[in-house]
Amino acid sequence: MSEKTPLIEVRDLHQIFGQHHVLKGVTCKIYEGETVVLLGGSGGGKSVLVKHFLGLLSPHSGDVIVEGENISKMNERQLGKVRRMMGMMFQNGALFDYMTVGQNIAFPLRQNTKAKEKEIEERVTRCLEIVKLDGQIDKMPADLSGGMRKRVALARAIVDRPKCVLYDEPHAGLDPITADSIDHLMKSLQDNQGITNVIITHEMRSVFRIADRVIFLKEGQIYWQGTPQEMKDSGDQNLTDFIEGRSREHIETI
Ligand SMILES: Nc1ncnc2c1ncn2[C@@H]1O[C@H](COP(=O)(O)OP(=O)(O)OP(=O)(O)O)[C@@H](O)[C@H]1O
Numbered sequence: 001m002s003e004k005t006p007l008i009e010v011r012d013l014h015q016i017f018g019q020h021h022v023l024k025g026v027t028c029k030i031y032e033g034e035t036v037v038l039l040g041g042s043g044g045g046k047s048v049l050v051k052h053f054l055g056l057l058s059p060h061s062g063d064v065i066v067e068g069e070n071i072s073k074m075n076e077r078q079l080g081k082v083r084r085m086m087g088m089m090f091q092n093g094a095l096f097d098y099m100t101v102g103q104n105i106a107f108p109l110r111q112n113t114k115a116k117e118k119e120i121e122e123r124v125t126r127c128l129e130i131v132k133l134d135g136q137i138d139k140m141p142a143d144l145s146g147g148m149r150k151r152v153a154l155a156r157a158i159v160d161r162p163k164c165v166l167y168d169e170p171h172a173g174l175d176p177i178t179a180d181s182i183d184h185l186m187k188s189l190q191d192n193q194g195i196t197n198v199i200i201t202h203e204m205r206s207v208f209r210i211a212d213r214v215i216f217l218k219e220g221q222i223y224w225q226g227t228p229q230e231m232k233d234s235g236d237q238n239l240t241d242f243i244e245g246r247s248r249e250h251i252e253t254i
Pocket residue numbers: 017022040041042043044045046047048049
């Protein structure tokens with residue numbers, strides 16, 4: 001795998017917000033066709049890192065290279081091309097509440113392509129089938145359950161046939177069965193359509209089910225990377241605590 005050209009490469013990336021040095025020299029690669037899970041404690045910079053892949057944040061210093069091109073200095077028009085190649089499922093779903101499910105999913109096609117209405121309708125219908133929401137096209141987001149909203153967000157992320165999909169906590173707030181169905185969806189996108197998956201999650205069961213590789217972020221740097229099995233076998237306390245959900249700081253009373 002290390003022979004291949006990476007789809008995304010991050011080199012010595014720093015990001016600073018005011019006094020807060022969030023990313024402190026992140027270097028990592030994402031290869032085409034793999035499912036990578038990004039792990040790490042809350043507030044550690046996972047969402048911030050992934051936003052750089054799309055050029056939604058520009059580095060304080062360092063480089064982000066997508067398909068061999070350095071996107072760090074690109075203008076909005078050039079970034080448009082990069083963003084079309086990547087679908088993003090945001091942490092909070094980010095659906096437009098005043099649009100129907102169908103309008104939400106069609107949005108990237110209307111915004112970024114010259115697709116005709118008939119083609120848009122076909123793509124939206126197909127994506128609704130993929131996420132198992134057939135027949136929900138005219139519903140409003142407010143009338144959907146949390147799991148359904150996640151699936152609409154996923155349909156919107158894949159409607160423009162991206163090469164790579166970035167998922168920010170696709171399992172948060174879902175029951176185990178719905179979380180499992182999201183795992184199947186992500187895996188089938190990889191297996192059947194060759195999509196590269198970059199997933200931020202805290203759901204360790206999913207990591208062991210679907211990840212080819214894990215990248216572990218700690219204190220703004222890549223602390224560790226390897227396969228889920230290697231993570232389990234590592235004997236590293238930070239990694240095993242994370243897998244087992246064990247805290248080392250106990251609050252005894254209020
Ligand atoms: N646009 C921004 N401006 C200022 N600070 C920001 C901005 N975006 C993120 N931060 C800060 O950067 C830090 C890392 O945030 P980030 O959202 O990447 O964490 P995370 O690892 O995704 O956490 P979680 O698991 O809780 O989602 C946080 O302290 C956050 O407040």
